[in-house]
Amino acid sequence: MPRFAREYRPLYFLAALGAGGLSVSFFMYLMFLIPHPTSPMPTFSDVVNVYRVEGIGLQVMTTLALIGIVFFAIKHVLVLLANLRAFNRLRREPAYRALRSSNGEVTLMAVPLTLAMTVNVLFILGALGIPGLWSKVEWLFPFSLLAFSAIGALAFFFFGRYLARLISQQGFDNDDTNHFSQILPAFAFTMIAVGFAAPAAMSKITAVSVLGMVGAFIFLAAAAAWILVKLPVSFAAILRNGLAIEGGPTLWMGIPIFTLVGITFVRLASGVSHNLLDTELNPVITFVVLGLLVAAQLVMGLIGWAVMRRQGYFARFVRGTDSSIPSYGLICPGVALSVLSMFFIHWGLVKTDIVTLFSPVHLALHALVLLLQVRTIQTLFQLDRRLMGDPKVSHNEPVAKEEELAAV
Known part of the structure; x- marks a missing residue:
């Protein structure tokens, strides 16, 4: 029996999350490299125009990007459906009740986190694949707000139940805090915030835009509050006891959170500029904010890489024979x-105007991004072979309880 079915944990949702993120990462090439003068994001008509009027280079890039978008979107949906079926079975088993009474209950936040990614992926597929859909987009934005409201309600339900148990029953295991898995709710909240920020930026109806802003504000505030509560606790435990080896990928959890915060900032700032101030967003502001966030990601990435390399994490769980579901947490930072x-x-x-579009420097920077994508895809396939299928080699029992290491 495949390990996915035999040893299911909610952290398997991270496999679907990673595939969805890779689909979005390929969309970025279309977002920034093909012309879309009449809409804030590329649509079906913009893709068609590439094949009508653009050169062979842009056509090849568009084709490869579309293949990546569709391939990983299909993979995302298939793995998501498999997870939903398995999660429904798990809820009827004693293992679920045990999960609900442990620190591992926090891993249930992977469910709304992944569902929020699904809405983003479907929005991209609709814009690129359905002719004329963008002309009706103002009708779709309210449904987008409703979808993220429902996912946000699910996130608050899981989180509220978890927090209420911790506070009322003193149900937190303080000995199991030498990793950053407990920051997972903040990741889910920022993913929902960036979803709300999309209609805030792109809708021309002030009421819809403002509702999107309010939703983004709420979930950004929830994320910040939880980080302020849990980050010092986990960091102190790591300094006391050292990092739990399977919790290595949690050192990189801030990387996707920084990305979501950055995109949310761009969207909210654009919405405020266009719909409330009737002006254009100054690009110097985005240069400073996004530059600081990318710098923070690089610093966090180097520190995490150094620690995991010293602990032998990659040799053991990526290139070696040991298996650990939280290893899927290596995908989101690359994306x-x-x-x-x-x-x-x-x-x-x-x-x-620091860099010119399609200049050698511009292309070199894209080459670095592409190399990172390729390495991330390679890692995802390696983990899929080991964790989603029937393992060909025996593997040691994990050092820590996997359900309590929500590495994302």
């Missing part, structure tokens, strides 16, 4: 850094 880098290259460097 997130590539996506925010694309925003920084174009919103921070091209729009400020």
Whole structure:
């Protein structure tokens, strides 16, 4: 029996999350490299125009990007459906009640986190694949707000139940805090915030835009509050006891959070500029904010890489024979850094005329992003072979309880 069915944990939702993120990362090439003068994001008609009037280079790039978008979107949906079926079975088993009474209950936040990614992926597929859909987009934005409101309600339900148990029953295991898995709710909240920020930026109806802003504000505030509560606790435990080896990927959890915060900022600032101030967003502002966030990601990435390399994490759980479901947490940082880098290259460097579009420097920066994407895809396939299928080799029992290490 495949391990996915035999040893299911909610952290398997991260496999679907990673595939959805990769689909979005390929969309970034279309977002920033093909013309879309009549809409804030490329649509079906813009893609058609590439094949009508643009050169062979842009056509090849568009074709490869579309293949990546569709392939990983299909993978995302298939893995998501498999997770939903398995999660429904798990809820009827004693293992679920045990999960609900442990620190591992926080991993249930992977469900709304992944569902929020699904809405983003479907929005991209609709814009690119359905002719004329963008002309009706103002009718779709209210449904987008409703979808993210429902996902946000689910996130608050899981989180509220978890927090209420911790406070009322003193149900938190303080010995199991030497990793950053407990920051997972903040990741889910920022993913929902960036979803609300999309209609805030793109809708021309003030009421819809403002409702999107309010939703983004609420979930950004929830994320910030939880980080302020849990980050010091986990960091102190790591300094006391050292990092739990399977919790290595949690050192990188801030990378996707920074990306989501950066995109949310760009969207909210654009919405405020266009709909409330009737002006254009100054690109110098995005250069500073996105530059700082990318710098923070690079610092966090180097520190995490150094620690995991010293602990032998990659040799053991990526290239070796040991298996650990939280290893899927290695995918989101690669996706997130590539996506925010694309925003920084174009919103921070091209729009400020620091770098010229399609210049050698511009292409070199994209080559670095592409290399990161390729390495991330390679890692995802390696983990899928080991964790989603029937393992060909025996593997040791994990050092820590996997359900309590929500590495994302």
